[in-house]
Amino acid sequence: MGYKDEIVKSMEWLAEKPDTVFLGQSVSYSGNAIYNTLKTVPDQKKIETPVFEELQMGLSMGMALEGYVPITCYPRFDFLILACNQLVNHLDKINYMSKGMMKPRVIIRTSIGAKKPLDGGIQHTQDHTEAFKNLLKDINVVLLNEPDEIFSAFELAYQRDDFKSTLIIEWGDYYNDK
């Protein structure tokens, strides 16, 4: 199974869970590659949001505090930068701040923008993986390089015993290449 199909399989598996919800821009409407991996996710599991990246991340954390497992989608790594206040200052620090009492589990999806066949340019194709590994103390950061890593990464993100949140990074180019 190829890279994109493994992601679709993972989303379908997550969609079967009663506590998951998929949110972000273009989860319900076309406009980016991530949308194409959510076409088989039932509409009632999706929340199409305005473009408000920081609010989206906090909203995801808030829903997680009430027991949901949000799969919060940022179509490009460049856009995730706008959510850093919530990601770095709150979701990443909640374990320490609450002395381990609060366990919001959020799965964050983002993608390194494709350069083929069209190059999205310097503001749409950045890979900030190493920077985020340095920024985040508690959130698990996973870069999906190969198709056979994908399902297990999402499975672990949903099931991990420590309830830590996971940032999962996809390669836009691999949707076609692998």
Next chain:
Amino acid sequence: MKIPDYLKKKRKIELTEKDLIDYEEKVKKYYEDAKIIAPVHLSKGNEQEILEIFQYVDKDDWVFSSWRNHFHALLHGLDPDILMEDIIDGRSMSTNSIDPKFYSSSIVGGIIPIAVGTAKALKLKKSSNRVWCFIGDMTFETGIFYEAHKYVNNFDLPLQFVVEDNNLSTNTPTDETWGGIKRQIPADVIYYSYERGYPHHGTGNWVLF
């Protein structure tokens, strides 16, 4: 201060103005005795307003507050002794609890999106509970409040904003930085102004650590 008609009283508050003031006096003493090796943000001057507001807060509601949170935490039912332990442990600016549900943060505006998310979840669950989000006047002026308030209103989420206006952000006058004019307070937002009884942080006295 006007409480919106859709809110009903949920509980009788046992704490008094004196209890609140005395609690902060106790923190002040610990701080001045150098027993707290971290900033403290003490509350004073808004006892009447906050005592009235918390009559409308159900014990199972979520409460979100900021770095100046001791009154909110006490009134929502956090154990005063555990709260004091947290303060002495350097957690004055980010006290948190799951029972009662209480989240505070020392980042301006940081609580707002999270409060929106808990309100969204409560609505999806058809819960009768509410989320309360206490913010200062500078936070009220930020873009994140604008976005959140619009989203909450348009989706009719159970989130009540409360603006506590002392016209100061640390020591910067909010109105001056915005050219002398603040935004109009929406009708659904509880608003009160007060004079801050303590400095932004510390007690106003020099402490030798």
